[in-house]
Amino acid sequence: MAFSSTIWRLSASSYSIASSLCSLFKFRCSRISFSNSISATTSLGNLLSSNKFLRLAATKPLLSVQAVAAASKVATVKTLPKSRPWKPRVVKRPPLDDARFAEKLLSSPQLSLKSLPLLSSCLPSAPLSKQDKAWIEDNLLEAKDALGLASMEAEEGTPGAHLDTLLFLAFQHQESQRAKRSPYVRKAHSRLAFLGQFLLELAFAELFLQMFPRETTACLRERVLGLTHRKVLPSMIKAASMDRLVYPGEDLELLKRDIREPACRSVFWALTGAIYLTLGMPEVYRVLFEVFGMDIDGKTCQPQLRNIQDLDLLSPELDGRRLSWQEICFHQALPGALFVEPRLFRACVPPGMHQFRGNLWEAESLPNVKHILGYPLPVADSNAEVTAARNIELELGLQLCFLHPSVHKLEHPRFTFERLEYLGQKIQDVIMAERLLMNHLDQPGVWLAEKHRRLLINRLCSRYLRDLKLHHYVVYGGERKELFDKIRRMRNFAVTGVSQAIHGLGYAVYGRPEVRRLMFKVFNFEQSESPI
Numbered sequence: 001m002a003f004s005s006t007i008w009r010l011s012a013s014s015y016s017i018a019s020s021l022c023s024l025f026k027f028r029c030s031r032i033s034f035s036n037s038i039s040a041t042t043s044l045g046n047l048l049s050s051n052k053f054l055r056l057a058a059t060k061p062l063l064s065v066q067a068v069a070a071a072s073k074v075a076t077v078k079t080l081p082k083s084r085p086w087k088p089r090v091v092k093r094p095p096l097d098d099a100r101f102a103e104k105l106l107s108s109p110q111l112s113l114k115s116l117p118l119l120s121s122c123l124p125s126a127p128l129s130k131q132d133k134a135w136i137e138d139n140l141l142e143a144k145d146a147l148g149l150a151s152m153e154a155e156e157g158t159p160g161a162h163l164d165t166l167l168f169l170a171f172q173h174q175e176s177q178r179a180k181r182s183p184y185v186r187k188a189h190s191r192l193a194f195l196g197q198f199l200l201e202l203a204f205a206e207l208f209l210q211m212f213p214r215e216t217t218a219c220l221r222e223r224v225l226g227l228t229h230r231k232v233l234p235s236m237i238k239a240a241s242m243d244r245l246v247y248p249g250e251d252l253e254l255l256k257r258d259i260r261e262p263a264c265r266s267v268f269w270a271l272t273g274a275i276y277l278t279l280g281m282p283e284v285y286r287v288l289f290e291v292f293g294m295d296i297d298g299k300t301c302q303p304q305l306r307n308i309q310d311l312d313l314l315s316p317e318l319d320g321r322r323l324s325w326q327e328i329c330f331h332q333a334l335p336g337a338l339f340v341e342p343r344l345f346r347a348c349v350p351p352g353m354h355q356f357r358g359n360l361w362e363a364e365s366l367p368n369v370k371h372i373l374g375y376p377l378p379v380a381d382s383n384a385e386v387t388a389a390r391n392i393e394l395e396l397g398l399q400l401c402f403l404h405p406s407v408h409k410l411e412h413p414r415f416t417f418e419r420l421e422y423l424g425q426k427i428q429d430v431i432m433a434e435r436l437l438m439n440h441l442d443q444p445g446v447w448l449a450e451k452h453r454r455l456l457i458n459r460l461c462s463r464y465l466r467d468l469k470l471h472h473y474v475v476y477g478g479e480r481k482e483l484f485d486k487i488r489r490m491r492n493f494a495v496t497g498v499s500q501a502i503h504g505l506g507y508a509v510y511g512r513p514e515v516r517r518l519m520f521k522v523f524n525f526e527q528s529e530s531p532i
Helices: 002-024 037-049 049-057 063-075 098-106 117-121 130-147 159-170 176-180 183-211 219-226 233-240 257-277 281-291 324-327 342-346 351-356 360-364 365-375 385-400 418-437 446-455 457-465 478-486 491-510 511-523
Strands: none
Touching: 002 342, 037 281, 049 365, 117 257, 117 418, 130 176, 130 281, 159 219, 159 257, 176 183, 183 219, 183 281, 183 324, 183 342, 183 418, 183 446, 219 418, 233 257, 257 281, 281 324, 281 385, 342 365, 342 385, 342 418, 342 491, 351 385, 360 365, 360 385, 365 511, 385 491, 418 446, 418 491, 418 511, 446 478
């Protein structure tokens, strides 16, 4: 009796579920007849597993929670197998044998120059093909004529002998035909542009620091941005009659911005790197102002007006009239000068810093700072008075490096580390870019730029300074010091500025070798990389 009642209840529940499903999907219950519980379960399972049920279920409203729960107990719906994602077929080439691999390395132009490692690292990784040489024969004379280098002849074995190759690489941006067909050309162009980007920033930093000695670094950055913005570069390239070399047979003004501006910017950076490697920085200035016609007094180069009054004294060579770019780029230090870059040092360290001599910081903190940094460096001078004068100026520069803007900037805008920080940031970028180019010969410019960013990121640079315990000697204003003591993360940018100011001071006093010593021996920038 109990068994028959159980069978009756199961058949009744199955019939009710089937009736609800049929009424929902506009089926008639008369089409489905159940003789017993087994036939009801089988018919309902066939209905749920049929393709017609799945098609209707995709278009009709969802079942109620009770109906879905009841249907799941009776039968399970079969799901369709997921389609596998399409994978492109890659034809893998067999690895080169030892003889062919050695021949490929020995024939690489990057290993042909032992005396010029930076220049050789920017050459292509494979010899130029016939199509590359044909482009050089057809267009190189026009490019040299536009740059004012048509009459230049270089001797064999000098950097100028590789000018033709580097100029060819400078015009092969990613959208050009040669770059699309030759990976080694595309990679070499990106490496040249990677170096030229930071060289251009350093060139304008040195120029504007000496040309506008009273302006703040914010004004200087706005001037640089107005001259090198990507919207301005296409018009400069067209004014220099190089648009046909960038996009042959097309008008730059008719192209879309997302196509025109990246290509012109990449070519502009690569041209800067090519001219610097072969002819030097003075020729870079000549090309910028005479060929591309950069106007410092133009509207795009004017900074915003700021209510900052600077009444402190200037060095006599910077006071008075504004220096021209010819006087700055062709200036050379006299024999026996105190510094490698004397005018640049005077533009960053004001003469009024002598009033800080003999203060408490100089007595307590300066000896520890000099001991950690290894200052002063031994220099062979003909006179002991020159060495003593250099050491005094170096101590004043170190005191300025640790002087935060919150102390004296409102009354004395130049009694801060901001100008040295601006110079140090640019020279850091150039030195790190040169080192990455020489250490990674097979990597493109995009990879080098990401590596460069990870090594010089702000919080890691501040950590390098904190590891040497130099952050304890930074002088802050009262309110700013209380804020930094509460929130340490806000102090990282200030500590980074101190680190960059030290590099800028070392560059102005001792030159580029000192910047390399500070970066890779004292602070050890390559010890770790940002995980971001």
